[in-house]
Amino acid sequence: MLTILFDGLAYGMILFVLACGLAVTLGLMNFVNLAHGAFAMAGGYITVLLMSRASVPFLLCLPIAFAITALIGLLLERTLYVWLYSRPHLDHVLFTIGLVFMSIAAVDYTMGAQQQIIRLPVFLQGRLEVLGVSIGVYRLFVILVCGVLVVVLQSILVFTRFGSRLRAAVDDQRVARGLGIDVDAVFAITFAAGSGLAGLGGALGAEILGLDPTFPLKFMIYFLIVVTVGGTTSITGPFLAAILLGVADVAGKYYVPELGAFVIYALMVLVLLWRPHGLFTRRGAR
Amino acid sequence: MAADWVRRIAVNHREWVFWIVAIALPLLFPGKLLLINEIAILALFALSLDLLLGYAGIISLGHAAFFGVGAYAAGLLAKHGLAEPLVGLLLSAAAAAVLGFLTSFLVLRGSDLTRLMVTMGIGLMLLELANRFDTITGGADGLQGVVMAPLLGLFAFDLAGRTACAYSMAILLVLFLLARRLVRSPFGLSLRAVKANRLRAVSVGVPADTRLVTIYTIAAAYAGAAGALLAQTTQFVSLDVLDFHRSADVLLVLVLGGSGYLYGGLIGAAIFKVMQDWLAAQTPQYWQFWIGLLLVVIVLAGRERVAVAIRRRWTALTRRFAGEPTP
Numbered sequence: 001m002l003t004i005l006f007d008g009l010a011y012g013m014i015l016f017v018l019a020c021g022l023a024v025t026l027g028l029m030n031f032v033n034l035a036h037g038a039f040a041m042a043g044g045y046i047t048v049l050l051m052s053r054a055s056v057p058f059l060l061c062l063p064i065a066f067a068i069t070a071l072i073g074l075l076l077e078r079t080l081y082v083w084l085y086s087r088p089h090l091d092h093v094l095f096t097i098g099l100v101f102m103s104i105a106a107v108d109y110t111m112g113a114q115q116q117i118i119r120l121p122v123f124l125q126g127r128l129e130v131l132g133v134s135i136g137v138y139r140l141f142v143i144l145v146c147g148v149l150v151v152v153l154q155s156i157l158v159f160t161r162f163g164s165r166l167r168a169a170v171d172d173q174r175v176a177r178g179l180g181i182d183v184d185a186v187f188a189i190t191f192a193a194g195s196g197l198a199g200l201g202g203a204l205g206a207e208i209l210g211l212d213p214t215f216p217l218k219f220m221i222y223f224l225i226v227v228t229v230g231g232t233t234s235i236t237g238p239f240l241a242a243i244l245l246g247v248a249d250v251a252g253k254y255y256v257p258e259l260g261a262f263v264i265y266a267l268m269v270l271v272l273l274w275r276p277h278g279l280f281t282r283r284g285a286r
Numbered sequence: 287m288a289a290d291w292v293r294r295i296a297v298n299h300r301e302w303v304f305w306i307v308a309i310a311l312p313l314l315f316p317g318k319l320l321l322i323n324e325i326a327i328l329a330l331f332a333l334s335l336d337l338l339l340g341y342a343g344i345i346s347l348g349h350a351a352f353f354g355v356g357a358y359a360a361g362l363l364a365k366h367g368l369a370e371p372l373v374g375l376l377l378s379a380a381a382a383a384v385l386g387f388l389t390s391f392l393v394l395r396g397s398d399l400t401r402l403m404v405t406m407g408i409g410l411m412l413l414e415l416a417n418r419f420d421t422i423t424g425g426a427d428g429l430q431g432v433v434m435a436p437l438l439g440l441f442a443f444d445l446a447g448r449t450a451c452a453y454s455m456a457i458l459l460v461l462f463l464l465a466r467r468l469v470r471s472p473f474g475l476s477l478r479a480v481k482a483n484r485l486r487a488v489s490v491g492v493p494a495d496t497r498l499v500t501i502y503t504i505a506a507a508y509a510g511a512a513g514a515l516l517a518q519t520t521q522f523v524s525l526d527v528l529d530f531h532r533s534a535d536v537l538l539v540l541v542l543g544g545s546g547y548l549y550g551g552l553i554g555a556a557i558f559k560v561m562q563d564w565l566a567a568q569t570p571q572y573w574q575f576w577i578g579l580l581l582v583v584i585v586l587a588g589r590e591r592v593a594v595a596i597r598r599r600w601t602a603l604t605r606r607f608a609g610e611p612t613p
Contacts (some may be wrong), residue, residue, distance in 0.1 A: 032399060083586065089398040090345050093586050094541055097534050098581025105575030217530060221403075221410060226352050228403050257420055265411040272407075273392060 021194020
């Protein structure tokens with residue numbers, strides 16, 4: 001029971017790291033980025049390639065995966081995404097689905113359709129026995145890393161000047177512009193960081209979520225659930241939603257395996273019916 | 287504006303040309319009947335989405351749900367004794383309509399994003415169900431043993447696809463005329479009003495929610511009919527009918543042809559299928575890449591512009607054949 005809770009926690013943490021960039025994109029620019037999973041997949045494959053071809057140690061791969069995907073994100077944002085912000089949602093959807101399809105086919109072409117396996121370093125393998133609860137060492141590692149990330153992100157958002165600019169821009173873009181905040185620059189940086197986090201999440205999660213070319217499609221719905229249920233006005237909302245989703249998914253798969261992912265989808269539809277703007281949204285926000 | 291309305295209401299020569307060309311196609315390309323059959327089915331599916339997107343302004347990422355329900359209903363009916371195609375088609379469309387009616391209340395609320403999520407969630411839920419209940423649906427192996435009775439008791443379904451093609455085309459024509467009548471009725475006009483500005487539509491007395499529920503149900507029935515056609519003409523149903531890419535493909539079809547004038551889905555379906563046929567012959571495994579690239583390019587170039595260009599080309603072409611003076 002506690003093991004399930006623990007696994008669900010690790011799963012949820014990874015989902016949060018994967019999806020928090022999406023929450024910001026959606027909250028800030030009202031842009032529906034269905035291609036967010038493609039960045040996560042890029043991070044995963046970068047790690048696999050670095051480890052197998054260049055035999056870079058796993059821990060070093062994580063920041064590299066972050067940096068490269070952030071760079072890709074920045075590049076795409078400045079060259080392509082930037083034209084689409086003022087277009088209707090349908091355009092966002094079509095464009096990003098197009099990107100997803102391209103990334104799937106491109107990865108399939110270059111890397112093959114099989115599952116990629118990341119060989120974890122020895123000290124992250126195995127299980128620990130703590131107070132009678134069996135805990136995977138890697139899952140503990142994931143929880144620690146993600147926990148630190150959450151704290152760091154939250155403090156950047158709350159305590160730094162950049163954080164207050166970002167919050168201002170999310171709350172009311174026009175007024176923020178009027179106050180002289182360079183919303184476009186703020187957005188470009190956040191987009192890059194969000195993509196980088198997705199890449200990091202992909203690298204961390206490859207072992208737990210699995211990594212193959214269909215990754216962006218398979219997990220697209222999970223990211224969207226985190227964002228829509230958690231709302232886009234804070235970091236805590238998506239965080240709680242991700243943890244809930246992770247625990248519910250692991251528990252659902254464990255207790256009612258015959259229903260599979262059905263539980264999650266049904267829950268999501270119910271939540272959206274009950275609170276169309278998310279569970280953890282502030283009153284009065286968009 | 288007034289001239290625009292007259293042109294929209296009147297039966298014009300160009301529509302005659304379209305349908306004459308469409309009916310001539312199977313006669314001109316007797317080797318491509320199966321492809322034409324697929325085009326007709328995809329066209330009907332796109333027509334159904336056009337009713338939602340083009341007339342009611344609802345973005346759906348899970349329209350395959352209704353297609354799949356129609357397909358499985360038709361397949362299961364035929365497998366368990368009801369092999370008459372037309373009755374099967376009606377019942378399957380009705381099954382999809384019931385699902386559409388029930389789920390329509392879910393899309394009434396919320397923003398575009400919520401609708402995307404809910405429609406996609408419903409689609410995925412059905413895919414998951416079809417996968418789990420493999421004793422009924424055949425699961426990943428697909429539903430086998432679907433055998434159809436001859437159409438109207440006269441025309442057996444043949445391997446070359448002659449009956450299939452004629453059947454699908456006929457159903458498409460009938461349902462198209464019905465949809466055409468529907469969108470030009472006061473009901474259709476009120477839908478456009480809801481799409482353009484829901485608040486104002488409500489304040490002049492249009493019951494927006496009722497309208498949306500109605501059109502969602504009708505669109506679901508259309509999609510179900512398209513799915514049933516696929517199941518009946520190929521005599522096989524697989525999980526593929528509920529797959530996410532089907533929902534995405536049909537959006538692309540509509541984007542290619544342009545939405546909101548009914549012919550968009552038909553023209554888009556023809557372009558899409560011919561392109562898929564050609565690309566799949568070039569790069570069998572990776573045609574998805576080109577579909578993705580096409581979507582990206584179309585959106586970046588401006589969706590409206592592409593659709594308008596296609597429509598203008600189409601108008602010029604048919605005008606010439608219809609003997610109307612080109613302006």
